[in-house]
Amino acid sequence: MTKKNTYKVILSNRLEQDIDRTDVIKKLALLFKVTEDKATHLFSKNETVIKQDIDEATAKKYQLAISKTGAQSQIVNTAAEDDLDLPVIVESVKKMDEKNLSRKPQTSGLDHALGRVGHVDVAKQYKQTEELKVLDNFSEQAYCPECGTIRDAKTTLCHHCGYDPAAKRRTLNSKLIKRGGKVLLVMIVLSAMIYAAWPFYKQYQHKQQVLEGLNLAFEIRNSITQFIQSNNFFPNQNIDANLPKHISNEIIESIVIGENALFTVTLRSDVLTPPGSYTIIFEPKMMRGKLVWNCMQGTLPNDYRPTDCQNP
Numbered sequence: 571m572t573k574k575n576t577y578k579v580i581l582s583n584r585l586e587q588d589i590d591r592t593d594v595i596k597k598l599a600l601l602f603k604v605t606e607d608k609a610t611h612l613f614s615k616n617e618t619v620i621k622q623d624i625d626e627a628t629a630k631k632y633q634l635a636i637s638k639t640g641a642q643s644q645i646v647n648t649a650a651e652d653d654l655d656l657p658v659i660v661e662s663v664k665k666m667d668e669k670n671l672s673r674k675p676q677t678s679g680l681d682h683a684l685g686r687v688g689h690v691d692v693a694k695q696y697k698q699t700e701e702l703k704v705l706d707n708f709s710e711q712a713y714c715p716e717c718g719t720i721r722d723a724k725t726t727l728c729h730h731c732g733y734d735p736a737a738k739r740r741t742l743n744s745k746l747i748k749r750g751g752k753v754l755l756v757m758i759v760l761s762a763m764i765y766a767a768w769p770f771y772k773q774y775q776h777k778q779q780v781l782e783g784l785n786l787a788f789e790i791r792n793s794i795t796q797f798i799q800s801n802n803f804f805p806n807q808n809i810d811a812n813l814p815k816h817i818s819n820e821i822i823e824s825i826v827i828g829e830n831a832l833f834t835v836t837l838r839s840d841v842l843t844p845p846g847s848y849t850i851i852f853e854p855k856m857m858r859g860k861l862v863w864n865c866m867q868g869t870l871p872n873d874y875r876p877t878d879c880q881n882p
Contacts, residue, residue, distance in 0.1 A: 575649055577629040578622035582642040583613040589640040597639035597717075622648065780841060780874045783821020784850070787835045788876075790817065790825050791852055794833070795861055804831040804854070830854070837870065850879060 585594055591613070599609040612618050620643070621632050629645045636643040714728040727734050790813065797811045798804055805811035808827050817825040821841055827833040837848045851867035865879035872880045 575625070576623045576647075577626055578624070578646050578648050579620045579629050579632040579636070580644050580646060581612055581618045581620050581636060582644065583616055584642050585640060594640040598636075598641060601635060601639055777874055780821055780837070781876060783819055783837075783841075784835070784876060786817070786819050786822055787825060787850065787852065790833065791863055791865075794827070794831055794854070795863075798831060798854070798861060806830070834868070842871075842874065848874075850875065 585591060595606055595609045595613075598604075598612065599606045602609065620636070621629070624632075626645070633643050633645055714731060714733050716728065716733040717731040725735050727736075793813065794805065794811050803810075805827055806829050808815050808817070808825075811827060811831075813827070821837060823836045823838045825833055825835050832851065832853045835850045835852070839845045839847060842848055846869075848870040849868040850865055850870050853864045853867065855862055855864065865876075866881050875881075
């Protein structure tokens, strides 16, 4: 009996335009897992039922699989038809055979309906139908991306065109390894460059700290200049110029004014390496009625001196 809302898939012997029949037969043989001779036999009739009594979604899956081979198929709604259920027929024939082992096979009404004589032909027809079944749970991922043949799984080798997913993965992994090696090499080179440049950066950073600390000495110089211009007098000590007795910061240990406004800037002993008493001496002079300063004297190395105070 035909079930409601069931469908069957029918293979046609017609092919898509410009499709090679031999190629289609090979693909159908791989799809249905039968020999090429049996696949060729499918085209001996106008239509062949591939699958029946299935829902619409399953029928569409079968139709999609068949279309990948280049063959044509159609889906038929069997709700209004009175198709024969082959598995039930075969089961009935088997029971009849058990009861009549000694009797000669006869032609039945069911046999005539199938176009066969005797229950043996019915069983053969059912067996051929079973051989044409496609895996019910096949996934579109199982299609070979090269030729469209259905494989057992998406990770298996395609026996039709030779597509090998494992080889493709190995190629991809090899490319990733090469790229990773290049990235690692760049990182190693950059690390080496940073490591080599680190001492120079630390020296530059230290020099900037010393120069910032020496800004205090220039502020004192400007204060003494204003004092001399206002009082027309060269101070001989800090108190004469209205400056604190102790002048210092994190870099400078002391600034002391001496005779004729000459003052000495002494850095802290631990500022430079090797430790020691490093100094810059500021000496004022009048040139053509203008007060100028010379700061090139003292023991501080040129690398840590302001540009105007570096020795030639």
